[in-house]
Amino acid sequence: MTSAIRILLVDDQELVRTGFRVILGSVPGLEVVGEASDGARAIELARELRPDVICMDVQMPVLDGLDATRRIVADPEATGTVLVLTTFDDDDSLFRALDAGASGFLLKTASPEQLVDAVRVLAAGDALLAPEVTRRVIERFGGVTAAPRAAELDALTEREEEVFRLVARGLSNAEIATGLHVGEATVKTHVSSILLKLGVRDRVQAVVRAYETGFAVPGA
Structure with a gap:
């Protein structure tokens, strides 16, 4: 039980x-x-x-x-x-x-x-990033000149970059799975790999990193 x-x-x-x-x-x-x-x-x-x-x-x-x-x-x-x-x-x-x-x-x-x-x-x-938080992160870093692309981003595969961009928009694993037409378990595996490669604790920190480095761009 x-x-x-x-x-x-x-x-x-x-x-x-x-x-x-x-x-x-x-x-x-x-x-x-x-x-x-x-x-x-x-x-x-x-x-x-x-x-x-x-x-x-x-x-x-x-x-x-x-x-x-x-x-x-x-x-x-x-x-x-x-x-x-x-x-x-x-x-x-x-x-x-x-x-x-x-x-x-x-x-x-x-x-x-x-x-x-x-x-x-x-x-x-997992971590929960409410849409309101995602908007605040975008507003916070959207007008800031992006730092040079972080070296750890180069370690991401093409599919991981695709998933990371959706994570940065505040989408849940289930929403990402639906959008990419893959299983939720597959998305979870990709997210875990992304967090490991970026050296961040959870998707909350990952979203911040995405906008800090310019990987994600407001309105894109």
Whole structure:
């Protein structure tokens, strides 16, 4: 029998945590194992409860979600892939979260189905890049003169470059598979190879790299 996905909720608003707990706790295969109202407590619970996914707010007292994310990712005793839940009204917070090591980004206005899907995606070891995040990355780097083509990009095969361009547009593995008329498992293999060759942790960092280097061009 497959173990339930263990979730830690981190938000300073009890009403928000309650809403997330009701949504996630009602889905078979998902289990909310703990809650924290600040980043410092989140770090403690990430060590004690060893969750699979941490739903992390950004603005919180004591220690904000971005600093907490950075410490959790760097802590060998802590577990949990971080899903940042934000309104995206602050570009600085968004890119700090990218740097901190968050693997997922979702608007707090997302539907319950989107929240559940995001948790499952992160628990499976993938990363979630909401369309809003992709647009912000494009806006951030779109007007910047691209750096010389990175050497690691030359290691990509023609098919990997094709997949990478679609990843940079924010498409999921399933959407890429449909567009290229291949199996989703094949796309996942290509994405894993791309991340390895680029030396990045997940597709979130890969998208940033694509626009930083000029591999992906806004509007293309």
